[in-house]
Amino acid sequence: AQSVTQLDSQVPVFEEAPVELRCNYSSSVSVYLFWYVQYPNQGLQLLLKYLSGSTLVESINGFEAEFNKSQTSFHLRKPSVHISDTAEYFCAVSGTDSWGKLQFGAGTQVVVTP
Amino acid sequence: GAVVSQHPSRVICKSGTSVKIECRSLDFQATTMFWYRQFPKQSLMLMATSNEGSKATYEQGVEKDKFLINHASLTLSTLTVTSAHPEDSSFYICSARDGGLADYTDTQYFGPGTRLTVL
Numbered sequence: 001a002q003s004v005t006q007l008d009s010q011v012p013v014f015e016e017a018p019v020e021l022r023c024n025y026s027s028s029v030s031v032y033l034f035w036y037v038q039y040p041n042q043g044l045q046l047l048l049k050y051l052s053g054s055t056l057v058e059s060i061n062g063f064e065a066e067f068n069k070s071q072t073s074f075h076l077r078k079p080s081v082h083i084s085d086t087a088e089y090f091c092a093v094s095g096t097d098s099w100g101k102l103q104f105g106a107g108t109q110v111v112v113t114p
Numbered sequence: 115g116a117v118v119s120q121h122p123s124r125v126i127c128k129s130g131t132s133v134k135i136e137c138r139s140l141d142f143q144a145t146t147m148f149w150y151r152q153f154p155k156q157s158l159m160l161m162a163t164s165n166e167g168s169k170a171t172y173e174q175g176v177e178k179d180k181f182l183i184n185h186a187s188l189t190l191s192t193l194t195v196t197s198a199h200p201e202d203s204s205f206y207i208c209s210a211r212d213g214g215l216a217d218y219t220d221t222q223y224f225g226p227g228t229r230l231t232v233l
Contacts (some may be wrong), residue, residue, distance in 0.1 A: 011124070036224070041208070043118060043224035044158075057199070074150065101148070102222065104157040 002093045004029040006105035013081055013112055015100040019074040021108045023065075023091035034092040034102065035065055044090060050074065086112045116142050120225035127198055128233055135187050135193045135228045137208030143188035144210035148222065149181075152205040164191055198232045205229050 007022040025031060032051050036044040048059040056066040065076045074091060091105040117140040127133050138148060146165055150158040162183050164170040170183035182194040182200075191210075195202050208224040 004157070009221070041226065043226040044209075046221050046226070049221070075199070097162075100222075101160055101163060102158075103160070104150075106157040 002031060002095045002098065002103045004091050004093050004103055004105035006091050006108050008108050009106065010109040010111065015083055015112055016080045018077065019081050019110060019112070020066045020080050021089050021091075023076065025071075025072050025093045026089075027093060027095050030096045030099070032094045032096070033065075033067060035059075035063070035074070035076050036090045036092060036104075038088045038090065038107075039044075040087070043111060045053065047076075047089070048077050080113065081110070081112050083112050083114065086110060115138075116210075116212075116221075116223040118144075118208065118223045118225040119226040120206075120208060120228050121227060123226065124229045124231075126231045126233065129199050130197055132194055132196045133198055133230060135195075135206055135208075135230075137191045137193070137210065137225050139189045139210040139212075139223070142210075142212045142223075144191070145188065145211055146211045147185055147210045148204075148211075149183060149193050150207040150209070152207060152227070161193075184215060195230065198230070200232045203230055203232045 003026050005024045013019045034049045035047040037047045044098045050067045051088045058064045063078045088107045090107045092102040121136045149161045152158045160178045162170045162172045164185035166185050166188050172178045181190045185191040209224045209225040211222045
């Protein structure tokens, strides 16, 4: 079984400042890791994922996350946020024995202010 | 991109009645669909996994007779909350994937969710 911990429930950040959202997981098997974003009144959208290979993965809108096996972490970062990045962000994990079933963290609400 | 819709977006019902929630994949065929439940300020909890044409697989602790799931076609899955009670009030979210269960790296596409309130 897997579990996910998102350490921050809410992260306020000023526009153009950097942001880091923390995610730690536990699992007895190898994992796949995901970040999803949920904008107000919309469904979750995949932001980026780590399946294998390079431990640093990037999204098309400037986010990146790094898989750190020794620290069992998959933190999400963006060097400069926009107002439009205001959303809820969910970290999720799937074990290689889980047939694609996702375990989600509790989510982190990012509020970007001018 | 792939779109998943849910209907209704909100529903209020009386205790003891049954409520059906639909989940549709609009522009792809969803071999596998998942149903989640989300409580306020908490994460999504997987309730069940369904493959088109076969019985759903429920997670531990989820009552299969309470939450009936039907995945009759490659674009539609339904969740029926039977004899609903106030404790069933929650946000129900579905997701769909066009790979089979073995293709676990495929992206899941999520619906916008259904808010159920049982009075």
